[in-house]
Amino acid sequence: MNNKKRQTFYRSILILILCGVGFMYSQSTTVFQQVEEAVAAQVTTGAQIGQEALSFELPTLTGKQVALDDYRGQPVVLNFFATWCHPCQEEMPIIVEMEKRLKEKNVAFLAVNMTSQETDKSQIKPFLQHFRAYFDPLLDEEGDVLKAYQIIGIPTTIVIDEHGIITQRINGGMTYEMMEDLILLRE
Numbered sequence: 001m002n003n004k005k006r007q008t009f010y011r012s013i014l015i016l017i018l019c020g021v022g023f024m025y026s027q028s029t030t031v032f033q034q035v036e037e038a039v040a041a042q043v044t045t046g047a048q049i050g051q052e053a054l055s056f057e058l059p060t061l062t063g064k065q066v067a068l069d070d071y072r073g074q075p076v077v078l079n080f081f082a083t084w085c086h087p088c089q090e091e092m093p094i095i096v097e098m099e100k101r102l103k104e105k106n107v108a109f110l111a112v113n114m115t116s117q118e119t120d121k122s123q124i125k126p127f128l129q130h131f132r133a134y135f136d137p138l139l140d141e142e143g144d145v146l147k148a149y150q151i152i153g154i155p156t157t158i159v160i161d162e163h164g165i166i167t168q169r170i171n172g173g174m175t176y177e178m179m180e181d182l183i184l185l186r187e
Contacts, residue, residue, distance in 0.1 A: 002035065027063075029166070038075060038130075043057060046166075046167075047148060047149040047150045047166070048150075048166060048169065049166050049167065049168065049169055050165065050166065051165070051166055052151065052164050052165055052166075053068060053076075053160045053164050053165070053166050054068075054148050055067065055068050055069050055072040056068050056144070056145050056148065057069075058112070058138040058139055058141075058145065059138070059139050059141075060136040060137065060138055061113075061124055061125060061128075061136055061137050061139060062136050064136065066110070066138055068110070068160075070130065071108045071110075072164060073162050074106065074107070074108050074162055075107045075108065075159070075160065075161055075162050076107070076108040076109075076110060076158075076159075076160040077098070077102055077107060077108070077109050077110070077157060077158070077159050077160075077182070078110050078111075078112060078149075078157065078158040078160065079095055079110070079111050079112065079155060079156075079157045080112045080114060080140075080146070080149070080151050080154050080155060080156045080157075080158075081095070081108070081111060081112070081113060081114065081137075081154055081155050082113065082114040082117050082118055082154055083113075083118060083123045083124055083127040084117075084118065084119065084123075085153055085154050085155065087154070087172065087173040088154055088155045088173075089171055090171040091155050091174055092131040092133060093131060094138065094174050094175070094176055094179050095111070095133070095155075096131055096132060096133045096173070097179065098179045098182070098183065099111075099133070099135055101183050102151075102183070105183070109135060110138055111133075111135050111137040112137065112138045112139065112140055113137045113138065113139050114140055114143070114146055114151070114154060115139040115140050115141045116140055116141055116142055116143030116146065117143070117146070117154075121139070121141075124137065124139075152171070153171060153172065155172065155173055155174070156169070156170065156171050156172070157169070157174055157182075158170075169184070170182075
């Protein structure tokens, strides 16, 4: 074979290879899209680990409206508490420390007061001041979020990843060790 025919042959082979690679690439994106769609179809909305966190919107103690959806794309830690709850009182110094450390890691922290379970809403601010908690808690005045998130006992802490999936649920008070583990998971 002379040089010119050899070059034409190699160019033809190269074009065939490039066309084959292009075809395989176009098919692979379709396969990846099908896998993503199949996984998304398996994720249900709910309040348990592996489920997509239920959306809600609540007022804060200072009167702002806050929606969980405002934090899409960012990890979120929800903590459910009430002022009369002794385990919540014991846990609050840990929650205050955790809130500070999560903020440093760009993780949203939302404290949800079970206002529907409180005897008097006016006790929330002095309670938080006592513990030097400077976050603005969400007020679940009707108990709708309490029911939706199947909160049986408080405190309860729920960790939601940046995709909106619940990755951890801590029913009961958190210890400093548990808080450290939760902080390390966010790194």
